[in-house]
Amino acid sequence: MSQLKNSVLESSITGIKQIKQKKAKLQIVALTGSGVSKGSGIPTFRGKDGLWKNYNAMDLATPQAFGRDPKLVWEWYSWRIGLILEKNPNPAHYTLVKLQDEGLLKWIITQNVDSLHMRAGSKNMLEVHGNIFRAKCTSCSNKIMLDTAPEKPPMCECGEMLRPDVVWFGESLDQQIIMKSYDILTNETDILLVIGTSGVVYPVADFPFLAKRNGAIIVEFNVDPTPISQIADYTILGKAEEILPKFVEAIVKIEE
Numbered sequence: 001m002s003q004l005k006n007s008v009l010e011s012s013i014t015g016i017k018q019i020k021q022k023k024a025k026l027q028i029v030a031l032t033g034s035g036v037s038k039g040s041g042i043p044t045f046r047g048k049d050g051l052w053k054n055y056n057a058m059d060l061a062t063p064q065a066f067g068r069d070p071k072l073v074w075e076w077y078s079w080r081i082g083l084i085l086e087k088n089p090n091p092a093h094y095t096l097v098k099l100q101d102e103g104l105l106k107w108i109i110t111q112n113v114d115s116l117h118m119r120a121g122s123k124n125m126l127e128v129h130g131n132i133f134r135a136k137c138t139s140c141s142n143k144i145m146l147d148t149a150p151e152k153p154p155m156c157e158c159g160e161m162l163r164p165d166v167v168w169f170g171e172s173l174d175q176q177i178i179m180k181s182y183d184i185l186t187n188e189t190d191i192l193l194v195i196g197t198s199g200v201v202y203p204v205a206d207f208p209f210l211a212k213r214n215g216a217i218i219v220e221f222n223v224d225p226t227p228i229s230q231i232a233d234y235t236i237l238g239k240a241e242e243i244l245p246k247f248v249e250a251i252v253k254i255e256e
């Protein structure tokens with residue numbers, strides 16, 4: 001049963017110290033969701049101020065919606081691109097860079113499409129839901145990067161329309177990225193940090209369960225409990241941008 005008090009931060013560090021005594025080098029992996037970017041001022045999807053409270057996903061984030069009204073879909077994505085470009089990575093993003101630079105964090109698997117982990121300087125990223133700054137052709141295999149919010153639906157050089165290179169409802173995830181994620185979670189994860197995700201969108205919602213079955217310790221960071229809390233060894237309640245840097249500082253000290 002997970003522990004749901006803020007003192008959990010301390011017990012998680014004690015628990016990790018004990019694992020460290022048995023294993024010379026810890027392999028840590030982070031799984032992130034939109035809550036990690038909340039401290040940057042980017043809205044999450046669910047919850048009271050979430051995007052899906054104010055916008056209908058079925059009108060904006062499905063292949064059918066794009067088929068019906070590509071202009072409307074692009075307007076919404078352009079608005080989000082513009083918003084993200086005004087924001088910057090927050091301490092939660094930067095502290096994961098520190099953990100990577102220390103050689104402790106091997107991978108970041110993110111559901112976020114906002115590029116903020118990359119802008120903070122993270123490497124070894126798997127973007128399981130795509131990237132909002134990439135567009136792909138609806139006809140050929142061409143992909144382009146966008147550095148500004150498009151004012152109208154961008155066109156491919158082949159003459160067909162480009163679409164945002166993100167995963168929409170009803171679409172499959174990139175098989176290579178999924179297989180790589182499964183491999184990491186099964187074979188390369190001693191500790192999985194699950195940060196700012198509601199844990200309700202599949203297949204990613206299953207990732208912590210897979211890691212747990214394969215022996216990983218699950219440390220969850222969220223402002224509220226989630227379905228993942230049931231299997232988490234530690235659920236640390238609080239804002240990722242405030243709590244994660246404290247956790248990382250303590251982990252780095254264990255290694256020194």
Ligand code: OAD
Pocket residue numbers: 032033034035036038039044045046047050061111112129167168169195196197198199200201221222223224226238239240241
């Ligand atoms: P959600 O909006 O579903 O969940 C955000 C989570 O972040 C919630 O559990 C919040 O409690 C938590 N949270 C909010 N602020 C936080 C903070 N400052 N620190 C820590 N946690 C905080 O977002 P995701 O789980 O990322 O998919 O959503 C998963 C997918 O659903 C998204 O990738 C997107 C969406 O539909 C696609 O677009 C395919």
